[in-house]
Amino acid sequence: xxxxxxxxxxxxxxxxxxxxxxxxxxxxxxxxxxxxxxxxxxxxxxxxxxxxxxxxxxxxxxxxxxxxxxxxxxxxxxxxxxxxxxxxxxxxxxxxxxxxxxxxxxxxxxxxxxxxxxxxxxxxxxxxxxxxxxxxxxxxxxxxxxxxxxxxxxxxxxxxxxxxxxxxxxxxxxxxxxxxxxxxxxxxxxxx
Amino acid sequence: xxxxxxxxxxxxxxxxxxxxxxxxxxxxxxxxxxxxxxxxxxxxxxxxxxxxxxxxxxxxxxxxxxxxxxxxxxxxxxxxxxxxxxxxxxxxxxxxxxxxxxxxxxxxxxxxxxxxxxxxxxxxxxxxxxxxxxxxxxxxxxxxxxxxxxxxxxxxxxxxxxxxxxxxxxxxxxxxxxxxxxxxxxxxxxxx
Numbered sequence: 001x002x003x004x005x006x007x008x009x010x011x012x013x014x015x016x017x018x019x020x021x022x023x024x025x026x027x028x029x030x031x032x033x034x035x036x037x038x039x040x041x042x043x044x045x046x047x048x049x050x051x052x053x054x055x056x057x058x059x060x061x062x063x064x065x066x067x068x069x070x071x072x073x074x075x076x077x078x079x080x081x082x083x084x085x086x087x088x089x090x091x092x093x094x095x096x097x098x099x100x101x102x103x104x105x106x107x108x109x110x111x112x113x114x115x116x117x118x119x120x121x122x123x124x125x126x127x128x129x130x131x132x133x134x135x136x137x138x139x140x141x142x143x144x145x146x147x148x149x150x151x152x153x154x155x156x157x158x159x160x161x162x163x164x165x166x167x168x169x170x171x172x173x174x175x176x177x178x179x180x181x182x183x184x185x186x187x188x189x190x191x192x
Numbered sequence: 193x194x195x196x197x198x199x200x201x202x203x204x205x206x207x208x209x210x211x212x213x214x215x216x217x218x219x220x221x222x223x224x225x226x227x228x229x230x231x232x233x234x235x236x237x238x239x240x241x242x243x244x245x246x247x248x249x250x251x252x253x254x255x256x257x258x259x260x261x262x263x264x265x266x267x268x269x270x271x272x273x274x275x276x277x278x279x280x281x282x283x284x285x286x287x288x289x290x291x292x293x294x295x296x297x298x299x300x301x302x303x304x305x306x307x308x309x310x311x312x313x314x315x316x317x318x319x320x321x322x323x324x325x326x327x328x329x330x331x332x333x334x335x336x337x338x339x340x341x342x343x344x345x346x347x348x349x350x351x352x353x354x355x356x357x358x359x360x361x362x363x364x365x366x367x368x369x370x371x372x373x374x375x376x377x378x379x380x381x382x383x384x
Contacts (some may be wrong), residue, residue: 012368019231039211039235138334140236142330158368173212175352181352182376185376187372187373189273189277189371
């Protein structure tokens with residue numbers, strides 16, 4: 001079964017990050033692309049779908065999205081754990097060949113210039129909602145989700161189904177340093 | 193091996209929520225205690241340790257922490273999945289006996305009046321940093337972590353070690369409705 005990148009209804013896009021995965025953040029400006037890892041990305045609203053992400057001032061990706069006004073959040077997989085750890089450890093400022101070195105393969109959809117990372121489990125295309133006080137004081141950025149897609153092998157009908165797929169497609173959850181967890185067993189509670 | 197609630201160094205408190213668990217939020221004001229579940233809780237800074245949490249205007253817990261200026265974030269376990277789902281589904285506004293009905297056992301530490309939920313894997317005591325624009329526009333609250341503790345069976349020396357403990361002590365990660373995941377396998381990457 002191959003990856004099929006299927007659209008996710010925007011009202012359900014929060015479900016792609018609701019379980020707290022570590023994400024990849026990508027952006028582009030004036031021909032420069034960058035990708036970084038972020039553990040501090042979180043849902044903020046359902047409709048219109050919004051999310052927050054914390055981006056340190058040292059990150060080149062932050063500068064790119066501040067200038068372009070657009071970015072993507074994507075959910076990397078266990079198979080991408082080395083890539084995720086590397087793009088979170090190396091800066092484009094010191095390493096102009098960062099993306100090649102980290103073996104990041106980018107693609108673009110026709111509707112947007114924001115680069116997306118191949119091989120992820122989900123992609124959320126976001127428009128920056130400028131909030132200068134949040135951004136300067138807390139390094140906190142707010143995005144409105146304007147497009148969402150997921151790999152149908154692990155997300156369909158508005159739900160993740162990691163339990164039925166290759167364990168290499170599970171999401172990553174960072175603790176600190178080189179210490180991560182994969183998402184685990186499904187637990188279903190009856191609605192009362 | 194019994195639960196031992198050990199202090200966590202504040203500079204490492206972010207690690208208690210870095211892997212994206214669904215949390216319980218508790219607060220108290222003028223003798224009224226409440227506890228709710230929240231999937232949208234996220235690290236914001238290392239030192240001083242800060243976090244964000246999204247709290248809908250309908251929640252009584254929000255009113256209590258707005259009035260008292262303090263709250264706690266705690267990491268519930270797989271064993272507490274029913275409790276977590278119930279406190280996230282029932283409102284104290286309509287059910288004055290909510291906490292008894294959800295079988296929530298509260299305790300307090302000597303240093304604070306904020307009620308804490310027994311049986312969790314970790315507890316973060318927070319002081320609200322008032323940001324009226326964030327709170328009104330986005331339902332987004334910022335807390336500075338002023339105390340942190342964890343169950344030594346699953347967190348010690350600054351790291352989770354779910355893999356060495358009872359699976360019932362793993363953290364919960366909510367998707368939507370009654371659909372949750374437990375945290376899964378540890379993945380350790382070499383630092384380069």
